[in-house]
Amino acid sequence: MDDQKNMRATTALLLSSENYDVQQAAGGEEALAKLGSSRVDLMLTDLKMEPMDGLTLLKKALEVNPRLQVIMMTAFGSIESAVEAMRQGAFDYVTKPFKEGELLYRVQRAQERAQLLATVDRLTGEFNERHGLSALVGSSPAMTELSSRLMRVAQSDATVLVQGESGTGKELVARAVHAHSRRQKLAFVPVNCAAISETLLESELFGHAKGAFTGAVRARRGLVEEAHGGTLFIDEVTETTPAFQSKLLRTLQDGEVRRVGESITQKVDVRIVAATNRDIELEVREKRFRQDLYYRLNVVTLRVPPLRERLEDVPALAEHFLKRANARSSKRKSLSTSAVEHLMGYSFPGNVRELENLVEQAAALSESDELLPEDFPLRPNRVTGGELGAPPLPLAAESGGRLPTLAESVEDAERRAIAQALERYQTDLGRVAEELAISSTTLWRKMKRLNLRPAGGEHRE
CATH class of the missing domain: 1.10.10.60 (Homeodomain-like)
Known part of the structure; x- marks a missing residue:
């Protein structure tokens, strides 16, 4: 966009010869109108124009399209203003008179950045579709309350403690928190403390220096640093030792991490979401978990209800898992009404994970297109000692x-x-x-x- 017709026409001709789709505007208002009515990835604009100058156009254009790449064209004596434009969101600037090759190079870089941002948006959309609230299947009162509370806490940077039995979907809840937070375009890094030996957990989370221990042949960043700017999900946090808990507490308090074998610290900006399937308050009372760390983690609690407390969600969950199994195998199997009733009469000690395994097993082994009750062999509830679907013994x-x-x-x-x-x-x-x-x-x-x-x-x- 330029208010000098000759410069505008020459630049448009150059870009068109390189197979760019070019639109011209004689002033700021016309440029904003074109931005609002068509898809534009890059805007070239002069800095000094009348009546709307380049900085004003930049501000209004980014309000219309925050992903717009803007290159400012300016005279040599106005470079300071061009730098100010970059502070306000412009991608680059070029001084007049410029060589054709220089302009084309800057346009190419701006186009590559636009493509990168489009890819990020697409991947973010896929992450949200897979891990957002839509992934928390169920409309029971318990799930409605969980979803509402999750959305409220996701908007903040508050530390979250997710509590629930094994198999209820605590990591799915943690991913949903990340997917709806301002950190959604940065890393979500999970670590399961129960799956890593005590001797390796500190190195895995905090990193280590070269030669810090046998086998440390090179320096390595830990998962906390990998999650910088994003979310670190610490699963089974109650399975850690007091010594490790002390180091984790220091990271939470100071916002910094020290690699094993190093004396210097690294600043980190990480949101912590922790999870446990144990009664963490009992762990604190029994001196197996640090009270001060518990208070640091328990800023906001999200309780994931066991499946037996929301059996009305079983039909929707079973359909969800069967749809996914059908997509993988290119089959069109369905659930019979009697099979759904059969599943709803079970207390699911293994929670949602157990239901998922049952549906996938039935979809894989059944020779019929319609799944029947006999396709779902349910085990006795060994926790209560009762029959299938029976309430717990007094x-x-x-x-x-x-x-x-x-x-x-x-x-x-x-x-x-x-x-x-x-x-x-x-x-x-x-x-x-x-x-x-x-x-x-x-x-x-x-x-x-x-x-x-x-x-x-x-x-x-």
Whole structure:
């Protein structure tokens, strides 16, 4: 855009010869009208124009199209104004008179940046579609409340603690928080503390210097630095040791990280979302989790309800998982009404993950296009000892008439569930963990805490 007809026409001719689709405007108002009525990736404009100057046009153009790339054309004596234009959002500037090659080079760079931003927008859209609120399937009151609370906290930078049983979808909730935050275009970095040995967790999260330990042949950034500007999701945070918790607390307090083997610190801007499937307040009372770290993490809590508390969501979830399975196998299987009723009569100790596995298994093994109840072999609820879909058994009062506390009841249920699974699979702890829908590391720690041992000698993973 230029108010000097000869300059405008010459520049348009040059760009057209390079196969650019060019529109011309004689002034700022005409340029804004064209921006509002058609897709424009790049605007070339003079800095000194009447009645609307280049800086005013720049501001109004970016309001119309924030992704617009703007190159300012200016005389040598106005370079200071051109630099100010770049501070206000212009991509580049070129001084007149300019060589054709110089202008074309700057236009090419601006076009590449426009294409990069379009790619970022597309990938962000795909991330939001996959991990946004639409991925939290269910319209039950519990899920409606979770979604509403999630949207409110996502807009801030507050640290979030996600609580829920194994298999409820805590990481999906964490990804949804990121997808709806101002950090959505930057990294989402997950780490599962239960899946990494204690000796490697510190190096994995904070990084290490070359030679910090045997095998550290080069310096390495940790996951905290990888998440700079974005979100770090710390899953199973209660499975960490007090020593590690102390280092994590320092990172949260100071906004900096120190690699293993280094004395200097690196500043980081990271949003923390942590998750646990354990009663973290009990862990604090039992001195297994630092109270000060708990307060740092528990700024906002999101509780993910177990599936047994929202069985009305089972039909929608089952349809969602079957649709995904059909897409992978290019089949068109459907759920019968009796199969849905069969699933809704089950208490799902493995939660949403168990339902997902059941649907995928049925879709893969059934020879019929319509899935029937017999395609969904449901296991007894070993936590309660009841039949399929039966409510939990009542808790008996202890001697003296005192009912057990909630913590005692949960521990007793864990002990009975693990003991029954151990009796079923003996030393195969991998199968035991799969049966209980927890990781092998979590299983081993629970067995140690509950003083349980596999029958039959050494275990195998």
